[in-house]
Amino acid sequence: MxxxxxxxxxxxxxxxxxxxxxxxxxxxxxxAVLVFAGVTILKGGSPNRGVSPDAPDTSKLEVEGYVDQAGLISIIPQDIPRDHLIAYPNEQQAQRALEAGEVAAYFVIPEDYIETGNLLYIHPSPSPFSAHVRDSAMRWTLLVNVLGGDIELATRVWNPANLDVTDLTPGSQPDQACSQPxxxxxxxxxxxxxxxxxxxxxxxxxxxxxxxxxxxxxxxxxxxxxxxxxxxxxxxxxxxxxxxxxxxxxxxxxxxxxxxxxxxxxxxxxxxxxxxxxxxxxxxxxxxxxxxxxxxxxxxxxxxxxxxxxxxxxxxxxxxxxxxxxxxxxxxxxxxxxxxxxxxxxxxxxxxxxxxxxxxxxxxxxxxxxxxxxxxxxxxxxxxxxxxxxxxxxxxxxxxxxxxxxxxxxxxxxxxxxxx
Amino acid sequence: MHAAEVSHIAKSFGRTQAVADVSFAVERGEIFGLLGPNGSGKTTTLRVLLDVFKPDGGTVSILGGPMSEEKKNRIGYMPEDRGLYQDLSLEKCLLYLSTLKGVPAKEARTRLAEHLERFDLAEHKGKKVKELSKGMQQKAQIINTILHRPELIVIDEPFTALDPLNTQLVKDLMKELRDQGSTIIMSTHQMPQVEELCDRILLIDDGRDLLYGDLDQIRRQYSGHAVLVRSAGDLPDVEGVAQVVPHNNATKLMLAEGTSPQDVLEALIAQRVIVERFEIAVPTLDEIFIRVVEEGDA
Known part of the structure; x- marks a missing residue:
């Protein structure tokens, strides 16, 4: 032995x-930890908060602009921080603001948005890590405005089901949606x-x-x-x-x-x-x-x-x-x-x-x-x-x-x- | 009781018969030489003796009976190919291998320090084994074989890669170990070392024993087949001489079968040769080796 x-x-x-x-x-x-920490620091945010399925996370939004050619946006939802979405009358002004660093990116809402759903996003250096966040504020704003400013209805449309999963496998516990990959x-x-x-x-x-x-x-x-x-x-x-x-x-x-x-x-x-x-x-x-x-x-x-x-x-x-x-x-x-x-x-x-x-x-x-x-x-x-x-x-x-x-x-x- | 005894062992690998029939016994406290040409079955014989390989036939007894795990700690074995961890430091390698032989780590450290000093390796103990010269690795291998103070030492080609100084060092060590009571079985090609160190030998070829016994007796047995002669002037042709070989300041006359030294001396005198020196040549082990192997092949 x-x-x-x-x-x-x-x-x-x-x-x-x-x-x-x-x-x-x-x-x-x-x-891997260093890369992850670096990405987190570069994004300037706390890493430990998940994205809520109930409403878009707007706490760490960059300042973005938009050009509303469809004349759709009449209100900015209250949960989007003030001055985080700035309206510009035309693309030239929005482009100048982008070049001056006043906004991180800007959206163009075409006239035929309601028919096509197309939306332009102009960003100097898109990051795959921020893909989910970068358009959430505009999506949320568009949804609220399309539904006539009804925040409650917009919230339900954003997240139509709070799925409560019951696993009948012996020994397992009921879990929240996505608590298991x-x-x-x-x-x-x-x-x-x-x-x-x-x-x-x-x-x-x-x-x-x-x-x-x-x-x-x-x-x-x-x-x-x-x-x-x-x-x-x-x-x-x-x-x-x-x-x-x-x-x-x-x-x-x-x-x-x-x-x-x-x-x-x-x-x-x-x-x-x-x-x-x-x-x-x-x-x-x-x-x-x-x-x-x-x-x-x-x-x-x-x-x-x-x-x-x-x-x-x-x-x-x-x-x-x-x-x-x-x-x-x-x-x-x-x-x-x-x-x-x-x-x-x-x-x-x-x-x-x-x-x-x-x-x-x-x-x-x-x-x-x-x-x-x-x-x-x-x-x-x-x-x-x-x-x-x-x-x-x-x-x-x-x-x-x-x-x-x-x-x-x-x-x-x-x-x-x-x-x- | 013999330190080791092998009786009619045989060992084959597939269709190759490495050992056909070998028998010998090694007395306690002696240095025993195992000799033979390349591929004669020496290493397989040693491995069978040490129970590394099970023999196909015959019996083996070591330290009074069959090999056991307990006996492994009482045996030191040095294979011909150096068996050391090349990527470990010399010290770590030897300490690990000696603790596997049952030496407590602290004791192993003390003994190792002494041996490294004696073999002039102390300053190299931190080096990786692969960074050492072949001679140094050979000395390290010898240290590994004896560090746990075994009763029986089986050592295959101990003088390979050693310079004359280190050869002498190893020879002195082997004599010292024998004097302390250890038994040594040595397999080698270097006949001068065998002549100097061994008490008894076994010569094998083609997996069979050809010559076995006390070295002095063997020499005497094979003397009488040559004479050394020095004469005033050239030697004439003498009947019964098979070969004439210059030998230092004399001439060695190899005698044909059936011719005695007396016959040669009488023939020389009859031919009025002035004989200044006439002696029976004691054959070297090299000569005996060659003669026995050639006779065996014939």
Whole structure:
């Protein structure tokens, strides 16, 4: 047990002090936070307020002008700050005001606005981050004026339904609209793509963690340390120490990435144009931990088995492809079934152990997954991990570890099935 | 009780038979030489001995019985290819490997400091292994083999990449370890070191043992096949001499099968050669090696 701990400790320390790992695990999230903070500061606003679905958020509007060729606007709603929408009699004057910096942008309401709904927006440097806010004041003003100044009616038209969702999935709680990402929140791109983002992230977490194991084993084979290790410690102790040690390392990366994402989503309501009340359910993070650990255990064991057969580090790329093919297939299919996350194919792949670590996370992120699906996927995954670890332990012996034979998929699967 | 005993072991990899039939025993407290040409099966024999590979046939006993996890801490092994973490510092690498051999970290640090000093590596302990010269890596490998004070040391080509000074240092160390009671099994191509260090040897070729026993007895066994002669004037052709080889200030006459030194001396005198020096040549281990391997091949 002590020797297993020594291997675990060694893998932890050597990987955690490697600059490339630190850069990927912590540097990238830090960069994301800095970029996010920079955008927030540049926008000059507090990041932690979401956009209310009941009325447009007008608290941080830039001063904008408008040229009303349709003669439509007779009142400016009271909730729009004074002098934030300035009327100009013609485009020339509005353009001069824009060039003088008196307004950040201006609108032109054409004469045929009521028939066409067309509206011109002139802005020197449009920003995708402010797309939702920049026209909300004018939209709100137009709506109020089209409805004859009836603020109450305009409010109802702006947000015709306060959707109260009741999820009948066992164990789940009734949620507010958009409190869970998915189809109901598709007006926001970030939330709409969140299931795919989770799919990609979990693919990266699992492939990164298990690749660390493959590289560690193949490097020790190549530099002949493996032969020294085998005269110090049993192959199973080596395998256990490495899987657990590098599992911690991979987990740390996952926590850093997801933690940063969670923090940004929690505090970045306005900057990211998230709906009010939006949050990632803690249960999703808990299931994420479970599926990551099981997915890592499965693929890291397979990688370890493959690593036992690889004579040189440079051959590990080929090995990664062979081992990761099922996960990669699930990953690619995931992009096509994200619009039908509870269909037969998606459900099947989320239960199939070789793809469930990422596909179930995709479905859980969308929401509405019956609890028994999740539990069945976990159960099948646990069983598969047990079978694979046992098979790999049989492969992890000196004849394979010290062999100089080139790697082949046939030999790998043969050894895994106990035929070699 | 022998430190190690191998009886009729065989080991194949697929269709390649690496070891066909090898037997030997190593006494406690001796330096045992395992010799053989390249590809003769030496490394496989050592790996079978150390239970890295299971033999296809035969039996192995090490430190009084089969290999166990507990025994691993009592054995030091240095493979021919240097087995060190190239990206770790020398100190961290050796400390990690010695703690895996059961040495407490604090004790390992103390012992390591002493050995690094002795091997003139102390000032390089912070360098990555890959930044060290081959000779330094070889010395580091030797330190790693003995740091946990093993009873049995199995060492494959210990003198590779070492200059004469460091070769002497390693030879002195090996003698010192033997005097302290350790048993050393050494596989090498360097016959002068074997002649100086080994008490007994095993010569194998094609996976089979060809020559085994006490080094002095083997030398005596193979003497009588050559004589050293110095004479006034050139030596004439002598019947029963297979080969004539200049040797320092004398001539070495390699004798044909069935010819004795006495026959050669009588023939020289009969031909009125003035013999200034006549002695039976003790063959070097190199010569015995070549002769035995060639006979084995024939």
């Amino acid at each position: 002590r020797k297993t701990y020594l291997v675990l400790h060694h893998e932890l320390v050597t990987t955690l002090t490697r600059p490339s790992y630190l850069l990927i695990a912590f540097g990238l999230p830090l960069l 998915g189809m109901s929140c598709e007006s926001n791109l970030l939330i709409r793509y969140l299931p795919m983002i989770m799919l990609v992230l979990f693919y990266i977490f699992i492939i990164t963690g298990s690749s660390l194991l493959l590289k560690s084993i193949s490097a020790e084979k190549e530099n002949r340390v493996m032969e020294i290790l085998m005269l110090s410690i049993s192959p199973l102790q080596i395998l256990a120490g490495k899987i657990v040690g590098l599992g911690f390392v991979a987990l740390l990366q996952m926590v850093a990435w997801l933690g940063t994402g969670y923090l940004v989503l929690r505090t970045g309501g306005q900057t990211l144009n998230l709906p009010a009340g939006f949050q990632i359910p803690p249960s999703l993070l808990a299931w994420g931990l479970v599926f990551f650990l099981l997915g890592y255990a499965l693929y890291a064991s397979l990688m370890a088995g493959a690593g036992a057969l690889v004579p040189k580090v440079k051959e590990t790329t080929q090995v990664t492809w062979v081992v990761m093919t099922p996960l990669l297939a699930g990953y690619l299919v995931g992009f096509f079934i994200v619009e039908d996350p509870h269909g037969i194919l998606a459900t099947g792949l989320s239960l199939f152990p070789l793809t469930s670590p990422i596909m179930m996370m995709l479905r859980l992120t969308v929401g509405g997954v019956p609890l028994w699906h999740t539990l069945l996927a976990v159960g099948l995954l646990v069983l598969t991990v047990i079978v694979v670890v046992r098979a790999v332990a049989r492969m992890f012996h000196a004849q394979n570890l010290l062999s100089g034979q080139p790697f082949s998929a046939k030999r790998f699967y043969g050894a895994l099935l106990g035929r070699a």
